[in-house]
Amino acid sequence: MKVSYDWLKEYYGESLPAVEEAANLLGKHAFEIEEVVISEQDPLMNIIDVDVLPNRSSDCLCHRGVARELSTITGVPLTHDPLVSKPELPATDAIAVAIEDTDACPRFTATLIEGIEVKESPEWLKTRLEAIGQRPINNIVDATNYVMFAIGQPIHAYDAELFPQVDGQWKFHVRYAQAGELVSLIPEGGKEEDRVVECVGTELLIVDGSSDTPIGLAGVKGGRFAGVHEGTTKVIIEAAHFHPIITRKTARRLGIVIDASKRFENEPSRELPLYAQADIIKLITDIAGGEAKGTVDVYPTPMEQTAVTVHKHKVNALLGLELSLQTMIDIVTRLGATVTEHDDSFVAVAPFERTDLNIEEDYIEEIGRLHGYGNVTAIQPAPQPLTELNQRHYYSELIRHTLTELGFSEVITSSFRKKDKVQLKNALATDKSYLRSTLSRNLAEVLDKNAGFNDLLGTPDTRVFEIGTVFYKDGEYVTEHVSVALGVRLKQSGYTGKEDRPCDEALSAISKALGASFPAVAEVGQKTVAEDGLPYTYQQGIAELNLTKLLEQLPAPTAYAPVPHTDAISYQPFSTFPFVTRDIALWTTEGTTAENVELVLNEHAGDLRIRTTLFDEFSKDGRTSFAFRLVFQAPDRTLTDDEVNQVMEKINAAVAALQWEVR
């Protein structure tokens, strides 16, 4: 939430720490700070963007809340606190409110203000709203926004003369929607047409009691009914409390997230509506003139804050601190709780706006963060024997080591596929809406993608494997198991049949390492094998077996193999541009080794060379011939033949100077 520094000052007073310091204090003790914006031109535009935590969205999605939080941190009381004294507002019988379910709408207040003049807001108000990214509209609408961003209570204003009366009374009715009932809402995103939504019956509606016409979805969004306009002189101001879950369900279903619904969803205090009325009456009469004619307040069951017993030993036991009871009480008092002290505990009642403080642990968190987590001393874990070993991990590692020794590299591929057996209810994209039922198809794609990289990677063929979960239906319901798949590709063009042998070798090696047996690929051919309880499939150079099933017959491991700490690997982003290869074969002078040749080649090949591989070597008449393959690739472009030819000319010249003869 964007917080105006100038606005905070209104509550905190002139001693408010400087912008950066205030942001640091909040960051350390309360909330993450997204951004601090200090304006060179206008200090009134200085902003701290605060990421209010979900458990504090009930009281801190407003300036007073954030100012109060700073005051709690510093121990400096607010100079002006709009929530400090309970407002006494004269009643009126000009407005009647009927609530169908007071659990769904525990409180509804409305005030009549007459004799106002709708016009532009004063400069100070426009500046405050603009500073936090709100567009000023007119003094009445701006006042409702202002009070919401000041104390966190959403407010709505109606033109009283456009609101039909019954027997001289304005009648609000709060009731559940009927299934199929239509509600017109003010459109979003600058659209002209109203958004008409069809209710399912769980929505709470605010209804014009004269005609039973829906005015809006309670807590979520309103319609155009009795909208305030330039000629409005008489307004009804509504401030209510709606059940957070009902609000949230409706808002989610319709995809509406606006400032008001966000606040209602987070259960602000039920005490707030009356404070909001007091604040807005003052603000409107100040900036729009007029006079308040009374407030109706329907609040049948006032909410009481829970008294929570906090034990000194429990606080210290969870935080790992040795705080005195007095220190704890000081902190809890600072946040505004009423405290009754006992021998080794205290009973705390939170201020009404803190609806988040309900159990002992909630207070322990307050004490921990306000005292400062920096005071917690780290205690290293004492060695302790391992009581269980993870069989799947143990054997998976064994398979990994076995396969990497045979030249297989491990991949982890996506669990999502375009088409397969199990489709998700809500998918990311249409090409990712199914879950993989096999690893084989993913490996086939991995082989396709990598088969052309042999020269680049210095490998004679492509060998990959994956160990991962696959999903399918076992009878009616979705199930999963861990699968192992390995694949070999000799040629970029596809399976040749010669892949069977390396696959066979890999499977025998796994079977040997695990002490389990399964038939060889060569015997199996391209079909599914499910005998001996060791099902696996083999086709097109890819074998896959059910590891979960295999594990059932393997003994429990007794100790993990040691894992060396992997040394610092400095990863280099790899080039995705095509590479070019050039072969060079040369007769060398007597006594020249392959390493000598490689050094010379590399020295003259320059930065574009990324690999040099010896692929042939033979001696005849006292001379030795070496054949090398050089791989060239640029990080930022496709190389041209010319570029590479120039490099090769340099190499040829260097070689000639050494009396080596290019064949």
Place this chain on the structure above:
Amino acid sequence: MPIPPGHQHPLTKMVAEINSIFAEVGFVFAEGPEVESEHYNFDRLNVPKDHPSRDMQDTFWFKDKDVSEPTVLRTQMSPVQARYMESHKDNLPLRMIAPGKVFRNEATDATHEAQFFQLEGLEVGEGVHLGHLKGTIEYFLDRFIDGDVDIRFRPGFFPFVEPGVEVDMKLLSGDSALVGKWIEIMGAGMVHPNVLRDSGIDSNQYSGYAFGVGIDRLAVMKYGINDVRDLYTGDLRFVTQF
């Protein structure tokens, strides 16, 4: 031409190393299903239905006809904690880690994938406190990350812990571009009494801490990987660097 050895994927390499570091101090490598019930993935973790805290994780749901109860692709490794606490409630104290694949229904970019690896850890016992959490995180990062590491706690909110903290780390040496900067690395806290209670553990006698960290995020810290999506493309130009 001889066949050069292949390369293990950096993520499974990290999981093996993580396990080895934690096994030395008795943390058991626990696991659970990727297809997880709403009950274990949310309800048992103090994340009630229709509560705003559910918004913290965009979730993939299975179709009603395919499952016997509301079911998701697990969004976190915490359900494994809940399952482990439940099965070990009569054998306390416990120490466990749960590394594994998790899923979030959100758009991907260089620092976010819809599927990624997460490590969670848990200790429950008598007198377990925030200092033990700090010590365990330090113990782990000191061994896992090359060079000296500093950590700090900031207030955080995760429904299954109370108090909750965000953990930042700072590399103190080395030549990484990240040296000297505080980087948010994990969420942690003391296990919420509701979570202990629902697992059958008496929160008056026992307490516990839990932490969770993206292993992909650790890969960024450890290896300097610049795009976490590279971990899942099956591109050998990437894998063979490890």
